Amino acid sequence: MIISDNRPIGVFDSGVGGLTVLKELQNLMPYENIIYFGDTARVPYGGKSAPVIQRYSQEILDFLLMQNVKMIVIACNTASALALNKLKTLTSLPVVGVIDPGVRAAVKAVKGQKIGVIGTKGTIASFAYQSRLERLCSKIKVIAQACPLLVPIVEENMHNTDLARLTIDTYLKDFKTLQVDTLILACTHYPLLKPLINEYFDKKITLVDSAQETAIEVKELLAARRLVADTEKIGTERFFVSDSPDIFREIAVKFLGRELAGECLHHSWTD
């Protein structure tokens, strides 16, 4: 007899960017139920300090635990960098961040000895990617660059503008000069810039999309722990956000390429 576990996977992000992770989870495991929390009243996390990110992440964890989830996916790079270890001490459920999957995929993909990482200021300053990469392979040289303008460019739909191209050039030219062959997109917004980044490097660089890698890791983990849902059914999705559900619904389309199918509810931190 195959036992299935239909409790939802709890996914959270500072806002809407984590939907790129939700999308990959659904691509790979369409039968899993997912609850997504977007902390849109306090977004972005990228420039905030570790104690603040840890407190916010812990509050979201508590909320997701109340929803009877079977595991937690931190779909936000900044929260993964600054709060993953803390959350692991607070629950017996499996907690997966987006950093380790990206790191492992990059080490597998790299041809030379240089790996690039781009992310928010918080992610890059935390040194989370750099230290993990160097621990995994001491020969690897890591070049990291914070790119604070890329998130608003994605959110403003400016992908296809000269401004986006100049921003990419400003942030990424060192990777070109140094002939980096593998670049980790260490922010959930960046997968939407893949075409532009590929164009910039004439497709001569491997882009590691943490969202895809994280979905693979989650699938393996669920199988290993016998937590897989009933694969005969299509999973459901449900969303909670701390600011307006309407605004979230609207922006979500850009990240998912479709309307939200499940309900989207407001959760206020002071209620």
Place this chain on the structure above:
Amino acid sequence: MIISDNRPIGVFDSGVGGLTVLKELQNLMPYENIIYFGDTARVPYGGKSAPVIQRYSQEILDFLLMQNVKMIVIACNTASALALNKLKTLTSLPVVGVIDPGVRAAVKAVKGQKIGVIGTKGTIASFAYQSRLERLCSKIKVIAQACPLLVPIVEENMHNTDLARLTIDTYLKDFKTLQVDTLILACTHYPLLKPLINEYFDKKITLVDSAQETAIEVKELLAARRLVADTEKIGTERFFVSDSPDIFREIAVKFLGRELAGECLHHSWTD
């Protein structure tokens, strides 16, 4: 006998941008004591909804009232647009936002009949500037533009880059085409871009800096209500922030052109 009121002026902003208002207040009234609150754990306000901004503003008001302030200055355009009326109903102290001063100055300055406004998405979408300008002078045509990339450009010290120039061109070219002669800088970060914007318009446009205008309004109000501090003494400054005081101290230098003189303390919303 001249009676002086040495209670501090309470100034608040979503983060560090409101320091441009503090600076102008001190330029004009060096004898006033000021308490500044920067909501750095929840910054930015620009993309968040009205109910969220109102709740945050009310929490800050309550905090400032506990500090025994004599008046409130909302140094944030988004909070002025979305929460000024609400706060006025919650206290008997005078509450001044940055919008009305900027609007009045723009109407005085305009030569033709077109006034431009640039600000965050929240400020522009609130229609606060547009409706006030049109109410004050029905002949005036208002052209408003949200410029979400300008705040990160200021915060990243990118003022003097080609990227900043291209961003300015992207957002402001319609003002040039339409021959707007007066432009309201409706975000506290924008005064730092004055040289660049002046260069873009060959100095042929009047830039209305809400920070300066607000300081003038505050000075008049304090005099009219007999709330002026002892003018023989140099005023003090004190800062409270909801994220790291160290990060705030560091970024503050860019906005003030000097180190913070007063202490900077952490205030956590969940303490």
